[in-house]
Amino acid sequence: MALASLLIILLAISSSSAALTEPLASTANPEVFPEYLGRGRGRREEEREENPYVFHSDSFRTRASSEAGEIRALPNFGEVSELLEGIRKFRVTCIEMKPNTVMLPHYIDATWILYVTRGRGYIAYVHQNELVKRKLEEGDVFGVPSGHTFYLVNNDDHNTLRIASLVRPVSTVRGEYQPFYVAGGRNPQTVYSAFSDDVLEAAFNTNVQQLERIFGGHKSGVIIHANEEQIREMMRKRGFSAGSMSAPEHPKPFNLRNQKPDFENENGRFTIAGPKNYPFLDALDVSVGLADLNPGSMTAPSLNSKSTSIGIVTNGEGRIEMACPHLGQHGWSSPRERGDQDITYQRVWAKLRTGSVYIVPAGHPITEIASTNSRLQILWFDLNTRGNERQFLAGKNNVLNTLEREIRQLSFNVPRGEEIEEVLQAQKDQVILRGPQRRSRDEARSSS
Known part of the structure; x- marks a missing residue:
C-alpha cells in the first residue's frame, strides 16, 4: 500500500458498468463501486473488462x-x-x-x-x-x-x-x-x-x-x-x-489506534504493527498498518520492494491510482508477449469507500487520495515483509533526489539541468502530501 508498506478486509460496494468520468463528489449512488483502468485526462476512456486488483461486495x-x-x-x-x-x-x-x-x-x-x-x-x-x-x-x-x-x-x-x-x-x-x-x-x-x-x-x-x-x-x-x-x-x-x-506465552492484543504514529504530519499519519510489537506476525512474515489521511490529502506515490499489500478501507472515501505493467489496453498480457521497450504502464484507478478491498503487488507504485469531504482510513496487511523496503517516487524523500545530479540530467535529457532540480525540490512534504484538489484550493487562496 502507499503507507509504510502501506498495507493496505470490508464489505458494501456494488459493481458498476459505467465508465469513470465523474469526480468522487459526484451524485452517483453511494453503493456503486465503479473502477476502471487508465482513466484519461478530460476524456472518456474505453471501459476495461476487468480490474483484478479491486474487489466488490x-x-x-x-x-x-x-x-x-x-x-x-x-x-x-x-x-x-x-x-x-x-x-x-x-x-x-x-x-x-x-x-x-x-x-x-x-x-x-x-x-x-x-x-x-x-x-x-x-x-x-x-x-x-x-x-x-x-x-x-x-x-x-x-x-x-x-x-x-x-x-x-x-x-x-x-x-x-x-x-x-x-x-x-x-x-x-x-x-x-x-x-x-x-x-x-x-x-x-x-x-x-x-x-x-x-x-x-x-x-x-x-x-x-x-x-x-x-x-x-x-x-x-x-x-x-x-x-x-x-x-x-x-x-x-x-x-x-x-x-x-x-504470561509471555499468551500475547495480548496490540492496539494500532493507541500507539504513537510511526509517521505524522499535518496531512495525516500512519502506524505499523510488526515483529517488534507482535512476534506472532514475525512467524508469518506479515505486518499490519493503519493509515489515516486527512480530507484532501494523499500518500506520496511509492512502492514496496518485496511486499504485496492488501488494503481495506475501514472508513471514509477516496480513490487509488496505481501503475501496472501487466495490464494492456484490453486486459492482462504476459511479459513474454512484448519486449522491454514496448512496456506501457496502465493506470489502475478505483473509487474507495468504506469496505473497499484492493491489492498492491510488489513493485507497483500507488497513491491513495482522500476525498475533500472526509478522512480516509485504511487498514493494510503487508505480506512477505522480511527484507522489504519502501521507496518513494515523489516527496522530499523521493528516490530521484538520492541519485547523482549528472544521472538525473542524462536520464531526463532536459537542456536546463536546473529545471530538474527545481521540480524535485519543490515538494517540501514527504510520505503524506496535499492531494490534487486541496493543492489547487490552497494555491487559489494564496493567489487571491
Missing part, C-alpha cells in the same frame, strides 16, 4: 450466516487472476456480530490475524489446556494459531462487533481452509458427527442416546444470541486473571 462469499451475524470471505486470490497467484495462500475474511452474541467454539486449519474495525468484545482460546481470554476493542490486532479452539463474544449491549482478518491456511497449498466445530449440533455440525456411534460411546464413556441429545440439538447457526446474564457470567469466569494476562 459481490466478490465476498458467505461462509456462515444467522440472524445474529455472519462470516464472509473473498475467494482464493489465485483463482481470481494469474496476477494474484503470489498471494494464493492468503485469504481475507470479515466477521459481523450483533450485540450480545457468541460465535460457537471451533478451530480452523489456518493461522488467523484479526483487526477490530468497530465495536468491542473478547476472544477466548485454548492454549496448552488453559483457557486464555483477551478483551478486544476498536483498533486491536490479535492472532490465533491454527488448530487452537476459540470463540468470540460481543458483550456490548448496543454496538455491532466488526472484524477484518487475514487468514493463512496450513493444510492445503491452494489457499483453502475450513472451520472445525467442537460445539454445535445440526447447524453447524460438529466434528463428532463424522465418528461412528460405538467410537463416540467409548471415547466419552456414555451411551449414544445422551450423545445424540448433546450433539444433535443445536440448530441456530454459528453466531447466536446470548442473554445479558450469560454474558456477565462468562466475563466473571476464569481466563482474565492477572497471571494469565502477564
Whole structure:
C-alpha cells in the first residue's frame, strides 16, 4: 500500500458498468463501486473488462450466516487472476456480530490475524489446556494459531462487533481452509458427527442416546444470541486473571489506534504493527498498518520492494491510482508477449469507500487520495515483509533526489539541468502530501 508498506478486509460496494468520468463528489449512488483502468485526462476512456486488483461486495462469499451475524470471505486470490497467484495462500475474511452474541467454539486449519474495525468484545482460546481470554476493542490486532479452539463474544449491549482478518491456511497449498466445530449440533455440525456411534460411546464413556441429545440439538447457526446474564457470567469466569494476562506465552492484543504514529504530519499519519510489537506476525512474515489521511490529502506515490499489500478501507472515501505493467489496453498480457521497450504502464484507478478491498503487488507504485469531504482510513496487511523496503517516487524523500545530479540530467535529457532540480525540490512534504484538489484550493487562496 502507499503507507509504510502501506498495507493496505470490508464489505458494501456494488459493481458498476459505467465508465469513470465523474469526480468522487459526484451524485452517483453511494453503493456503486465503479473502477476502471487508465482513466484519461478530460476524456472518456474505453471501459476495461476487468480490474483484478479491486474487489466488490459481490466478490465476498458467505461462509456462515444467522440472524445474529455472519462470516464472509473473498475467494482464493489465485483463482481470481494469474496476477494474484503470489498471494494464493492468503485469504481475507470479515466477521459481523450483533450485540450480545457468541460465535460457537471451533478451530480452523489456518493461522488467523484479526483487526477490530468497530465495536468491542473478547476472544477466548485454548492454549496448552488453559483457557486464555483477551478483551478486544476498536483498533486491536490479535492472532490465533491454527488448530487452537476459540470463540468470540460481543458483550456490548448496543454496538455491532466488526472484524477484518487475514487468514493463512496450513493444510492445503491452494489457499483453502475450513472451520472445525467442537460445539454445535445440526447447524453447524460438529466434528463428532463424522465418528461412528460405538467410537463416540467409548471415547466419552456414555451411551449414544445422551450423545445424540448433546450433539444433535443445536440448530441456530454459528453466531447466536446470548442473554445479558450469560454474558456477565462468562466475563466473571476464569481466563482474565492477572497471571494469565502477564504470561509471555499468551500475547495480548496490540492496539494500532493507541500507539504513537510511526509517521505524522499535518496531512495525516500512519502506524505499523510488526515483529517488534507482535512476534506472532514475525512467524508469518506479515505486518499490519493503519493509515489515516486527512480530507484532501494523499500518500506520496511509492512502492514496496518485496511486499504485496492488501488494503481495506475501514472508513471514509477516496480513490487509488496505481501503475501496472501487466495490464494492456484490453486486459492482462504476459511479459513474454512484448519486449522491454514496448512496456506501457496502465493506470489502475478505483473509487474507495468504506469496505473497499484492493491489492498492491510488489513493485507497483500507488497513491491513495482522500476525498475533500472526509478522512480516509485504511487498514493494510503487508505480506512477505522480511527484507522489504519502501521507496518513494515523489516527496522530499523521493528516490530521484538520492541519485547523482549528472544521472538525473542524462536520464531526463532536459537542456536546463536546473529545471530538474527545481521540480524535485519543490515538494517540501514527504510520505503524506496535499492531494490534487486541496493543492489547487490552497494555491487559489494564496493567489487571491
